Amino acid sequence: MKQLIGVYGASGFGEEVMPLVRSQYSKLDNQQFVFIDDYSQSTESCFYQILSYQKFLAHPATDKQIIIAIADSKIRESIAKKLAQDNITNLSISADSSTILGNVELGEGSILCGNTYLTSRIKIGKFFHANIYSYVAHDCVIGDYVTFAPRVSCNGNVHIHDHAYIGTGAVIKQGTPNKPLVIGKGAIVGMGAVVTKDVPAGAVVIGNPARPLVRQEYQTNNYLNEYQAS
Structure with a gap:
């Protein structure tokens, strides 16, 4: 063999x-x-x-x-x-039903499951996982070791940093060319969350619209004020 x-x-x-x-x-x-x-x-x-x-x-x-x-x-x-x-x-593995359109840069070790969709002008780093029915729209930049659970909707002009996890059914609002919506390094977006503004590195957000999940390590006025003012 x-x-x-x-x-x-x-x-x-x-x-x-x-x-x-x-x-x-x-x-x-x-x-x-x-x-x-x-x-x-x-x-x-x-x-x-x-x-x-x-x-x-x-x-x-x-x-x-x-x-x-x-x-x-x-x-x-x-x-x-x-x-x-x-x-x-x-x-790198792509399901037969996955779609990649124009000008998409995809790093090594990626997995695109069934019915995933990458549109145009997208840059994705190493070891990206996109589970079933997830999509990435135009002008997005995604870092290394990012994970999409099933049915993630990532709209255009979004920047997702390394090691972020986007939960099942989450929706990420479209940014703009001058101000992309940013999800920070190691952030976790909960199942079904609707992200309408930047998520700080390491934060956990849930709900519609997405808000911080308050844990002991996140209970500081500075953190909450910074998030709400963004």
């Missing part, structure tokens, strides 16, 4: 991604696809073998490639660094 493709993550999102990988590499045999999971107690999932990362590296295949199907962006980043050290190629 010359080629071996691994889906890093043997449950949940990984099981959704495996059929996309299988479709994109339809000429390969089933035994040329494996899951990679360092903590699984099982040896098989969805009829595919589960290997630890070390066993994947030790496999006799000469051409090894991996797609990282891990929702947690920090773990995704740590795995990506490990793959770079071991000279393992990162794959």
Whole structure:
């Protein structure tokens, strides 16, 4: 066997991604696809073998490639660094029903699930995940390790920084060329939230319109005043 493709993550999102990988590499045999999971107690999932990362590296295949199907962006980043050290190629996967229009720059390791849509003049960084029915409209800039849950609506002139997580059904209002709407690094936008103004780095926002989720670490007048005045 010359080629071996691994889906890093043997449950949940990984099981959704495996059929996309299988479709994109339809000429390969089933035994040329494996899951990679360092903590699984099982040896098989969805009829595919589960290997630890070390066993994947030790496999006799000469051409090894991996797609990282891990929702947690920090773990995704740590795995990506490990793959770079071991000279393992990162794959990008797009469902047959996904659409990419003109002048779209998409970094390595991306996953575009079914019915995702990228329009025009978009720049997206490394290891972007877009789950089903999500879209990115014109003139958006998205950083590295950003995650879209299903049905995220990202309208035009939006800038999303590294490691942001956008929850299921969230809607991000369109910015303008002179003042893009910004979602800061590591911010979390809750399920169904409607974002109408900038979200600070590390913030958690929920609701319609989106407001800060008040936790102990966010309960300062300076933070709330800054957000409300933006």
